[in-house]
Structures are given as C-alpha cells and as structure tokens.
Amino acid sequence: MDVTIKDIALATGFSTATVSRVLTNKEGYFSKNTAHKVHKVAKELGYKKNMAAMELVTRRSDVIAVIINSTKTNFADSIVAGIQKRASELGNTIIILYTRDRDEVVQRQAIITALERPVAGILLLSVDIAPQNVELLKSSNTPFYFVSIAFRDASLPCISSDDHSVGYMATKYLLDRGHRRIGLAGLDLNNSYTGQLRLDGYRSAMAEKEIVVSDEWIHAGDFSHESGIEAMQAYASQSPLPITAVIAGSDLVAIGLLNQAQKLGITVPEQLSVVSIDGTVLCDYVHPSLTSVTQDFYHMGYVSLGRLLEHDHEMSFTSSRIVERDSVAELR
Amino acid sequence: MDVTIKDIALATGFSTATVSRVLTNKEGYFSKNTAHKVHKVAKELGYKKNMAAMELVTRRSDVIAVIINSTKTNFADSIVAGIQKRASELGNTIIILYTRDRDEVVQRQAIITALERPVAGILLLSVDIAPQNVELLKSSNTPFYFVSIAFRDASLPCISSDDHSVGYMATKYLLDRGHRRIGLAGLDLNNSYTGQLRLDGYRSAMAEKEIVVSDEWIHAGDFSHESGIEAMQAYASQSPLPITAVIAGSDLVAIGLLNQAQKLGITVPEQLSVVSIDGTVLCDYVHPSLTSVTQDFYHMGYVSLGRLLEHDHEMSFTSSRIVERDSVAELR
DNA sequence: CTGAAAGCGCTTACAG
DNA sequence: CTGAAAGCGCTTACAG
Numbered sequence: 001m002d003v004t005i006k007d008i009a010l011a012t013g014f015s016t017a018t019v020s021r022v023l024t025n026k027e028g029y030f031s032k033n034t035a036h037k038v039h040k041v042a043k044e045l046g047y048k049k050n051m052a053a054m055e056l057v058t059r060r061s062d063v064i065a066v067i068i069n070s071t072k073t074n075f076a077d078s079i080v081a082g083i084q085k086r087a088s089e090l091g092n093t094i095i096i097l098y099t100r101d102r103d104e105v106v107q108r109q110a111i112i113t114a115l116e117r118p119v120a121g122i123l124l125l126s127v128d129i130a131p132q133n134v135e136l137l138k139s140s141n142t143p144f145y146f147v148s149i150a151f152r153d154a155s156l157p158c159i160s161s162d163d164h165s166v167g168y169m170a171t172k173y174l175l176d177r178g179h180r181r182i183g184l185a186g187l188d189l190n191n192s193y194t195g196q197l198r199l200d201g202y203r204s205a206m207a208e209k210e211i212v213v214s215d216e217w218i219h220a221g222d223f224s225h226e227s228g229i230e231a232m233q234a235y236a237s238q239s240p241l242p243i244t245a246v247i248a249g250s251d252l253v254a255i256g257l258l259n260q261a262q263k264l265g266i267t268v269p270e271q272l273s274v275v276s277i278d279g280t281v282l283c284d285y286v287h288p289s290l291t292s293v294t295q296d297f298y299h300m301g302y303v304s305l306g307r308l309l310e311h312d313h314e315m316s317f318t319s320s321r322i323v324e325r326d327s328v329a330e331l332r
Numbered sequence: 333m334d335v336t337i338k339d340i341a342l343a344t345g346f347s348t349a350t351v352s353r354v355l356t357n358k359e360g361y362f363s364k365n366t367a368h369k370v371h372k373v374a375k376e377l378g379y380k381k382n383m384a385a386m387e388l389v390t391r392r393s394d395v396i397a398v399i400i401n402s403t404k405t406n407f408a409d410s411i412v413a414g415i416q417k418r419a420s421e422l423g424n425t426i427i428i429l430y431t432r433d434r435d436e437v438v439q440r441q442a443i444i445t446a447l448e449r450p451v452a453g454i455l456l457l458s459v460d461i462a463p464q465n466v467e468l469l470k471s472s473n474t475p476f477y478f479v480s481i482a483f484r485d486a487s488l489p490c491i492s493s494d495d496h497s498v499g500y501m502a503t504k505y506l507l508d509r510g511h512r513r514i515g516l517a518g519l520d521l522n523n524s525y526t527g528q529l530r531l532d533g534y535r536s537a538m539a540e541k542e543i544v545v546s547d548e549w550i551h552a553g554d555f556s557h558e559s560g561i562e563a564m565q566a567y568a569s570q571s572p573l574p575i576t577a578v579i580a581g582s583d584l585v586a587i588g589l590l591n592q593a594q595k596l597g598i599t600v601p602e603q604l605s606v607v608s609i610d611g612t613v614l615c616d617y618v619h620p621s622l623t624s625v626t627q628d629f630y631h632m633g634y635v636s637l638g639r640l641l642e643h644d645h646e647m648s649f650t651s652s653r654i655v656e657r658d659s660v661a662e663l664r
Numbered sequence: 665c666t667g668a669a670a671g672c673g674c675t676t677a678c679a680g
Numbered sequence: 681c682t683g684a685a686a687g688c689g690c691t692t693a694c695a696g
Binding site for chain 1: 378380381382383384385387388393395402409412413416420425426427428429430444445447448449450471557587590591594614616617618619
C-alpha cells in the first residue's frame with residue numbers, strides 16, 4: 001500500500017536507480033531538472049523512505065542506541081536531553097533501552113537488542129558494565145561510548161565528571177569556610193568506582209590540612225534519598241554532632257539529610273552545613289536551597305554523541321563547579 | 333562479516349527456510365531434533381537476527397515509537413518507566429522521539445520519523461497534536477494512542493487522568509476542611525484542554541457550596557515553577573491574603589508557591605494551605621511536604637502500551653487519589 | 665547524467 | 681517435516 005521508489009520511477013519515467021540517487025542526494029549523479037521532478041512526485045505521492053530496506057542494503061543507519069541504567073537517578077533526563085539535542089542537529093534517531101546495574105543478563109539483553117539493527121553507535125549511561133559484556137561490545141565493531149561513568153580500565157571510552165576533583169572541590173569549599181570535621185554521606189563505596197574517586201578526593205583535601213578523618217564521619221550508602229536519611233540518623237545519634245558540615249553523595253542524599261535534619265530539629269546551615277553533589281534543579285526547590293558541586297549533565301550528553309560518532313576513544317571529563325546557595329555557613 | 337541464517341544453514345545442512353522457521357519458532361514446521369541442532373549452531377556462531385531484513389519482509393516490527401512533548405514536565409519519566417516495563421514484558425523495543433507543543437513542523441517530523449520504519453505502534457505523551465498531523469497519523473494505518481492528555485475530539489484514543497475529577501477532588505478536599513476562599517494557580521487556561529477541565533472541576537465543587545469565585549483567586553500560568561512564583565507574588569500583593577488555600581496546577585507550581593511564600597514570610601500551612609496536582613516524588617522532598625492529588629503515571633504508561641497493541645480505541649481514565657501530607661491546615 | 669541488474673538477509677506460499 | 685524460489689524496498693558498482 002505504501003508508496004515506494006518504484007512508484008516514483010513509474011510516475012516520472014526514470015529508473016529506480018535514478019530516483020534512489022536523487023532521494024539520497026548523491027551529488028553529481030543527476031541533473032537539477034531530474035531532481036526537481038522526482039522530489040515533486042515524491043511529495044505528491046506522500047513517499048516515506050522504508051528504513052528497513054535502506055538499513056538492510058547499506059548496513060548502517062542513523063539510529064543511536066542509548067542504554068540507560070534504570071537505577072534511581074534524577075539526572076539521566078538531562079543527559080538524554082543533551083543527547084537528544086545533538087541527535088536532532090545531526091539527524092540521528094534514538095532508541096532507548098533500560099538495564100540494571102550488576103545484572104549481567106539484562107545488560108547483555110539490552111546490548112544484543114541494540115546490535116540486532118545496524119545502529120550507528122551505542123551510548124551507555126551510568127552503566128557499570130560486566131566484563132563479558134565488554135567483550136560483546138568490542139567484538140561487535142559498533143562504536144560505543146560510556147557516559148557519566150568512568151572505569152579503572154582506561155581502554156573504555158567514556159565521558160564523565162572528574163569525580164576525584166568533585167570530591168576534592170566539595171571538601172576544599174568547606175575547609176575554606178572554616179570547617180574541619182566534615183562528613184561524607186551516601187556514596188556507594190563498595191561497588192562504585194565513582195564513589196571511590198570522590199572519597200579519594202575528599203581524603204586528599206583533608207590530608208592537605210593534615211586532618212585525620214574519623215571513621216564515624218563517613219556513612220556509605222547508594223546515592224539515594226534513603227541513604228541520606230540513614231546517614232543523618234547516624235550522625236544525630238551522637239550529641240553534640242560529630243561534624244559541622246557534610247558532603248552528600250548526590251542531590252537525593254542531600255535532600256534525605258535535609259529532611260531528616262528537619263525532623264530531628266537540626267537546623268541547616270546553622271548547626272550543620274550541607275554541600276550536595278550533582279546540582280540538579282532539585283537544589284533550588286528545597287529549603288534551604290542546596291549549595292552544590294554542579295555537574296554539567298546536559299553538556300555531557302550533548303558532547304558524548306559527537307565523540308561516539310567520531311570514534312573518539314579518549315576518556316574525557318566535563319567540568320563541574322561550585323554553585324553557592326543557602327545550605328553552607330561560614331565557621332568563624 | 334556478521335553471521336546470517338545462510339551460515340547456519342551451511343553448518344547444519346538444512347535450508348535457510350528451515351533455519352528461519354526454527355528461529356522464528358513456527359510451531360509444527362520442524363522436528364525437535366532439527367530445532368536443537370539449529371539453536372546449538374546459532375549459539376556457537378554468535379548469530380544475531382538482522383532486524384532490518386526481518387522488518388523489510390514481514391513489514392512489521394516490535395518497535396514502539398514514543399513521541400514525547402519535551403515541554404518541561406517532571407512526570408514523563410514515570411510514564412516512560414511504565415511503558416518500558418510493559419514493553420520488556422511484551423518483548424517490544426522502544427524508540428523515543430521528542431517534539432514540542434504547538435510546533436506543528438517538529439511534531440510532523442517526529443511522526444514521519446516514526447513511520448519510516450514499520451513500527452508496531454505510536455504512543456504520544458502529552459502531545460497536543462495539530463489537526464493536520466492527526467490526518468497523517470490516521471492515514472498511516474499504524475495504531476496510535478495518546479497518553480496523559482485528552483481531547484475534545486472523542487475519536488482520538490487516549491488514556492489520562494480524569495482532569496475534571498482531579499480539579500473537583502482537590503477543591504472538595506479543601507472545602508471539607510473548612511476553606512471557602514480557594515485559589516487556583518499555574519494552570520494553562522489558554523491552550524490546554526487539561527487546564528480547562530481542571531478549572532471546570534474546581535468551579536463545580538465551588539458551585540455546590542454556592543461560593544462565588546472571585547477572579548483574583550485564579551492565576552493562570554503554564555504549569556511551571558515560575559508560574560507558582562508569579563501566582564504567589566500576585567496573591568501576596570494583597571494584605572491580608574485573599575485566599576486561605578490554593579490548588580497548584582502541578583507539583584512544580586506548588587513548589588514555586590512554597591518557595592515564594594517562604595521568601596515572603598507566609599507560612600504553609602498555617603497562613604496558607606496548598607494542594608498540589610500530580611503527586612510526584614517531589615512532594616515528599618520539599619518542606620512542608622505537599623498534600624496532592626496524585627496521578628498514577630506509571631500505571632498510565634504501563635496500560636497504554638497494551639491498549640495500543642490491542643487496537644483499543646476507547647478513551648479511558650486512570651485513577652487519581654488524594655495523598656495527605658503536611659501542606660494543608662484544617663480551618664475551624 | 666542514466667539504466668539494468670545484482671544483492672542485502674530474511675520469510676513464506678508452494679510443492680513435496 | 682523440509683527445500684527451492686520469489687520477493688520485501690532499497691543501493692550501488694558496472695556500463696554506457
């Protein structure tokens with residue numbers, strides 16, 4: 001029922017070859033006049049290209065597969081928005097697939113689904129990939145690129161924030177404002193390289209001031225709101241508080257800290273300063289608004305697509321910066 | 333380079349026809365033994381189906397195109413998560429395309445991109461579609477279904493909350509707690525049928541109590557945080573406040589109201605009660621937490637995919653309910 | 665600048 | 681239960 005190039009060929013008197021050349025804009029292979037006629041008839045007939053046929057013969061497409069780790073984060077949107085923006089500029093279509101951390105089978109399934117079509121490339125958002133699946137990816141000859149995650153294995157191309165620097169910046173910011181007993185809450189320290197790097201950054205900054213970090217200052221978690229609540233409960237179990245400031249592993253953690261502090265009658269920033277990591281729009285929505293190390297997620301997504309398509313195998317960082325809001329007090 | 337069914341045919345000694353039948357599981361067309369051999373070799377060779385070829389010949393696929401209105405909302409995620417969940421149960425892959433409200437050209441572009449492949453169906457999230465594009469959709473013979481939006485034109489299949497009821501419920505809830513001067517803030521009343529319906533629901537509930545609604549109680553907007561701020565500024569320009577309670581057109585509006593009230597020294601809920609519409613996770617994150625008419629976005633997404641695939645052309649509603657939190661005071 | 669023809673990898677009546 | 685063959689809609693060397 002659908003209109004094909006054969007119909008256009010028939011209607012114009014040209015061969016399908018010529019019609020195809022015009023429609024794919026193979027410069028130099030047709031006259032202006034031919035092109036004009038073909039386009040006119042194509043429009044009249046309501047022609048739509050059959051992508052399946054095109055992908056079959058060219059073995060390539062403009063489809064980008066984006067595999068997203070569906071573990072609760074609130075910044076994946078921004079990254080996807082950035083990817084989407086770049087994709088629309090470049091004429092790419094996006095397929096989205098979801099997977100879960102540490103679930104090798106679901107990960108593999110998502111990758112295979114992506115590879116079943118001739119995708120132009122695969123972007124993996126915050127996907128902490130299993131080693132076997134790295135092999136699958138590498139053997140596919142399809143370009144891939146990790147976004148918002150970094151790996152010890154430097155052969156994996158990725159773009160993320162410099163998480164060591166993120167941890168360092170947050171800590172330094174608080175040190176500069178007179179804080180010495182600084183907590184760190186809600187980071188995943190078991191499974192997450194990101195968490196490790198931020199912790200290292202924190203330790204570096206503390207070491208520069210020759211501060212001995214007490215174990216009770218650090219409460220690991222999983223970057224969730226819940227982790228923030230738990231950490232605050234733990235801190236508040238001592239009176240007075242063991243810390244004067246705390247760095248939250250994510251905005252959600254920061255909000256958990258805030259809500260629990262509120263519940264316990266601890267005032268922020270008067271009794272406890274909070275610096276959040278991420279800096280999503282949530283920081284402006286809560287009270288007090290959260291001073292944060294803000295990551296540039298949108299840009300991360302925007303840039304990643306270009307890198308992927310240029311077969312750039314470098315590992316690279318997007319910048320992050322302190323955005324001052326109302327959750328930090330200066331200690332005199 | 334990729335393994336094809338021809339390779340499997342060669343390796344097993346069967347024809348490509350038989351291999352194809354096994355791989356597509358055409359029951360009754362092959363013996364158990366044949367199936368076993370084929371599957372074994374397919375696995376050994378690392379065979380991946382070429383979807384482009386399959387889509388070309390069958391003229392169908394398991395791809396669902398989801399077209400999302402990228403206007404700032406914070407609930408599209410939940411809907412997509414629901415769709416995604418159902419899609420993974422049903423074996424569908426999702427393509428995501430973005431468009432904008434009232435931009436007929438971008439809308440059309442997204443629809444055409446979807447129709448360039450033999451998609452199983454098209455889901456349109458909060459897309460207020462232009463009439464010409466409705467024609468395009470209808471003439472495509474591809475099933476489509478609108479999600480989280482309803483239309484005056486009852487011929488458009490859709491699933492959403494019952495927005496008249498949403499407006500009514502929110503108002504009734506406040507009336508039951510003794511409020512009479514009730515504001516309505518941040519709804520889009522010019523372009524949005526949803527906004528109109530909620531306003532009608534509000535008016536119905538007020539009329540039941542024979543309350544004459546004052547114009548100054550209603551501040552239209554565009555469902556954004558900014559709209560909430562503006563509305564609160566307008567209310568606070570009178571002293572005392574003209575209202576004792578306000579219904580926010582969305583969670584973002586509610587948060588805008590909250591933040592601006594805080595800034596102006598108006599306490600919630602003591603001086604002003606707030607009921608939010610949407611009930612996303614944000615309601616728990618802010619202080620005071622927001623009592624809301626909570627929509628079931630996840631379920632909306634989950635259900636929509638089934639409806640789409642069953643060619644259900646009914647217009648239907650998902651339920652919404654009041655979730656009580658801390659932003660409403662009872663008036664004695 | 666244009667056309668005839670082969671072929672991409674698969675599915676499916678048709679025949680046995 | 682299986683195979684030979686046609687065909688899905690397009691692109692692209694090859695030849696002119």
